[in-house]
Amino acid sequence: MDYVRLGTSGLNVSRLSLGTMTYGDPAWRDWVLPEEPSRPFLARALEAGITFFDTADVYSIGRSEEIVGRALKDMTRRDQVVIATKVHGKMGDGPNDKGLSRAHIMSAVQASLKRLDTDYIDLYQIHRFDPHTPILETMTALHDLVRQGMVRYIGASSMAAYQFAKMQHAADLHGLTRFVSMQNHYNLVYREEEREMIPLCTEDGVGVIPWSPLARGFLAGNRPRGEAQTTRARSDAFGEAMYRTEGDYAVQERVAEVAARLDVSPAQVATAWILAKPGVTAPIIGASKMPHLEDALAALDLKLSAEDMAYLEEPYQPHPVLGF
Numbered sequence: 001m002d003y004v005r006l007g008t009s010g011l012n013v014s015r016l017s018l019g020t021m022t023y024g025d026p027a028w029r030d031w032v033l034p035e036e037p038s039r040p041f042l043a044r045a046l047e048a049g050i051t052f053f054d055t056a057d058v059y060s061i062g063r064s065e066e067i068v069g070r071a072l073k074d075m076t077r078r079d080q081v082v083i084a085t086k087v088h089g090k091m092g093d094g095p096n097d098k099g100l101s102r103a104h105i106m107s108a109v110q111a112s113l114k115r116l117d118t119d120y121i122d123l124y125q126i127h128r129f130d131p132h133t134p135i136l137e138t139m140t141a142l143h144d145l146v147r148q149g150m151v152r153y154i155g156a157s158s159m160a161a162y163q164f165a166k167m168q169h170a171a172d173l174h175g176l177t178r179f180v181s182m183q184n185h186y187n188l189v190y191r192e193e194e195r196e197m198i199p200l201c202t203e204d205g206v207g208v209i210p211w212s213p214l215a216r217g218f219l220a221g222n223r224p225r226g227e228a229q230t231t232r233a234r235s236d237a238f239g240e241a242m243y244r245t246e247g248d249y250a251v252q253e254r255v256a257e258v259a260a261r262l263d264v265s266p267a268q269v270a271t272a273w274i275l276a277k278p279g280v281t282a283p284i285i286g287a288s289k290m291p292h293l294e295d296a297l298a299a300l301d302l303k304l305s306a307e308d309m310a311y312l313e314e315p316y317q318p319h320p321v322l323g324f
């Protein structure tokens with residue numbers, strides 16, 4: 001496993017991050033695995049050298065954090081892993097149970113620490129932009145968490161590049177902690193981030209850690225031409241709404257074609273593509289079956305030629321903003 005710095009921060013992370021949205025409570029989403037069948041994925045990831053784990057308070061409404069916290073505590077030493085979680089989503093019915101106000105951030109971090117059963121969060125990410133809270137209020141609250149030792153680094157997730165730039169600017173102006181990472185929606189069928197966000201991050205020394213590098217399984221072939229082949233493909237309304245244009249299917253078919261020629265799986269090709277894209281620190285992969293994780297690991301050794309990279313990208317058609 002290779003380890004790389006998260007942007008220009010001093011924090012080293014594995015070249016792959018294991019996303020843990022898939023592990024939690026099947027009552028939350030049909031395709032989510034409960035605790036016992038989830039643990040082997042965390043064990044195999046650790047064995048393979050993955051040290052970077054991504055969760056969020058909203059995944060299975062806290063259950064994902066509990067499972068991740070318990071497994072990592074049982075399987076490794078706390079200082080050997082980087083635990084990333086998120087705040088912003090709705091965690092209750094009260095008026096302050098969501099968003100990026102100081103009120104919610106301070107309560108949410110305590111709840112995440114408790115569920116993860118840890119004294120600190122390595123990377124605390126804002127899950128989305130909050131247009132209803134002053135940026136300075138959010139940045140000051142996040143800075144206070146770092147000062148108090150509850151959080152070591154802060155990151156952000158999907159938002160407009162101008163919003164991210166404004167938040168970083170507020171941190172600079174007021175001597176507050178800057179975000180070290182951007183967790184954005186980026187894969188072979190959603191490349192709008194190449195316009196603004198990725199160049200901004202690259203120039204600014206911010207690590208890019210894309211979510212859904214396989215377009216929620218679309219690029220691995222779990223829904224060819226709308227024919228849902230897995231539980232997730234059948235029940236993942238979010239994915240179904242995002243990936244289904246002719247351009248998307250054309251890219252999906254090229255991924256399958258290149259994979260057949262190289263005698264590897266489509267998932268390996270799509271993962272190797274994102275690993276090779278400039279600015280990408282570590283894609284956050286999802287695995288609901290063990291071969292998914294093995295394919296992601298194998299992709300680390302798959303080097304695509306410049307011709308294959310261009311061939312995969314050629315049919316792409318621009319999309320409206322998706323996934324904010």
Ligand SMILES: NC(=O)c1ccc[n+]([C@@H]2O[C@H](COP(=O)([O-])OP(=O)(O)OC[C@H]3O[C@@H](n4cnc5c(N)ncnc54)[C@H](OP(=O)(O)O)[C@@H]3O)[C@@H](O)[C@H]2O)c1
Binds near residue numbers: 285293
């Ligand atoms: N910040 C955000 O807003 C945000 C949003 C989404 C996700 N995330 C993070 O990103 C992580 C990954 O997201 P994701 O699960 O959507 O990632 P993904 O890698 O795009 O999709 C994972 C899905 O692809 C399929 N798959 C993976 N490898 C495969 C293989 N080798 N062969 C066939 N199918 C394969 C599986 O689908 P089946 O289960 O159908 O077999 C699996 O559930 C999440 O766990 C979460 O941590 C963050």
